[in-house]
Amino acid sequence: MTASVLSVLLASTGLTGCALLSRAGPAAGGRDAIIASGSTAQLGAINAWREGFRSIHPGARIVYRPNGSGAGVRDFVRGATAFAGSDYVLGAQEQALADGRCGDRALHLPMVVGPxxxxxxxxxxxxxxxxxxxxxxxxxxxxxxxxxxxxxxxxxxxxxxxxxxxxxxxxxxxxxxxxxxxxxxxxxxxxxxxxxxxxxxxxxxxxxxxxxxxxxxxxxxxxxxxxxxxxxxxxxxxxxxxxxxxxxxxxxxxxxKAVGGARFTGRNGDLAMTLDYSTKAQGAYPLVLITYEIVCARGTAPLARGFLRYAAGNAGQSYLSLLGYAPLPQDVVVQVRARLAAMT
CATH class of the missing domain: 3.40.190.10 (Periplasmic binding protein-like II)
Structure with a gap:
């Protein structure tokens, strides 16, 4: 990544609460639009990924409403968005509603670590x-x-x-x-x-x-x-x-280092994780969150899948530490990339 592109990403992160609230396309996004909502914690990362992705796909429109994890999940359940950003793993009732919206399974994809x-x-x-x-x-x-x-x-x-x-x-x-x-x-x-x-x-x-x-x-x-x-x-x-x-x-x-001790607890391809808050790993800062993108295992629009592949790719993960985040551990990101490649 060049210094000029990185400077654009840093300027666009909006970590003081700048929100992207433009209106685009149908509720969950069309061929050239993605609409998503949820976690405020990942807003800076989403904005940076948005700029990087649009440098590759200039016609793509990505709208992310940072309205909180709970509101993002509700938007996803009612079919208003392509994916939801959530800082917590869905409970049984929310998972059932999300599965119902998808007509199959809704998956947790860990995407960014936020201290x-x-x-x-x-x-x-x-x-x-x-x-x-x-x-x-x-x-x-x-x-x-x-x-x-x-x-x-x-x-x-x-x-x-x-x-x-x-x-x-x-x-x-x-x-x-x-x-x-x-x-x-x-x-x-x-x-x-x-x-x-x-x-x-x-x-x-x-x-x-x-x-x-x-x-x-x-x-x-x-x-x-x-x-x-x-x-x-x-x-x-x-x-x-x-x-x-x-x-x-x-x-x-x-x-x-703290996330390195986490374990996958999801089933059937779901990548929900459980953190070890009492980790004894040397130098681990234990108070962290994992932000997930919640998506349908089947039927997620190609543009949304492409955007998430960018976020989980080398480019998307490489500069997160400069934005106040931490990249996913390598063993986790490998699993995320494999799950995205298997989605249809």
Whole structure:
């Protein structure tokens, strides 16, 4: 990829919430149009893939509405889109509805790894370290002050202020919330089940861009948001303790190491995966999400299949780390490419 093309991709990622809302063709897209919707977490990657794909297919129109994972799944189920972007694996009821829309099987295709930042605004603390147990207590509001003994013990010498923690969560139906609560439930004493609807206390804000902007503008805040949004807003992010006992700073490389321990749990060609949030892999940043494209195993339009093949190809995966994401591990991307090649 040339430097000029890459600069276009970086400029087009829209990580501050720029949305593509143009109208094109019939609901799910025609021969020269693709309409899709869903995860806000993958918007930057989708925009970059869009530009790269259109350099090869100049007449193609790709519209992606970043309306959240839940809304994207609903759009797909009612036949309004060619595929849905989702940060979580469909539950049994949603899977049945998606299968019904397809008249066969709806598949999960992992396409991008998104590290989730625990972002905060505390000028006196340039580096913050958090274990899963302390993080769960903060977001569950059993720890309410920044200078609480549990936080101080993990951050010796830090200038922690005697100030109440302003805990933020997503107010909308969010795949990022589902992943974050899944992580807390798997690694700590978090008392709530995983949910795309935030189950605990705190102050709600809408959307990834809203989360990043609120943290940036409000002192004493802490929240969770995809790395690209945190980076775009210039936010400080906590180091997170993994299963090996290391406090690891957020990075695309650390996220890819964490996904290396995931396993496929889908059946009959479905590539749904289960993450090991307690991974002991050295240098793994454990708080990650996998964004899936949910598609029909049969009947997906050729242009949509071509776009997804581009996204899973060497070009589509090669520059993700520059956009705040992590590329898929090689063994995973091989499976995705094989599944796309088998689709009709």
């Amino acid at each position: 989730i930042a625990v972002a905060y605004n505390l000028p006196s603390v340039p580096r913050l370290r958090l274990s899963p147990a302390t993080m769960a207590a903060v977001f569950g509001r059993t720890i309410t002050m920044w200078d609480a003994p549990q936080i101080a013990a993990e951050n010796p010498g830090a200038a922690l202020p005697h100030r109440e923690i302003d805990v933020l969560h997503r107010s909308d139906y969010s795949g990022t919330s589902h992943v974050f609560t899944s992580y807390l439930a798997a690694t700590s004493g978090w008392p709530y089940p995983p949910s795309a609807d935030w189950p605990g206390p705190g102050r709600g804000v809408e959307g990834s861009d809203g989360m990043a902007e609120t943290i940036r503008e409000s002192g004493g805040t802490i929240g969770y948001v995809e790395y690209g949004y945190a980076s775009g807003a210039g936010l400080r992010t906590a180091q997170v303790r993994n299963g090996a006992g290391e406090y690891v700073a957020l990075s695309p490389e650390g996220a890819t």
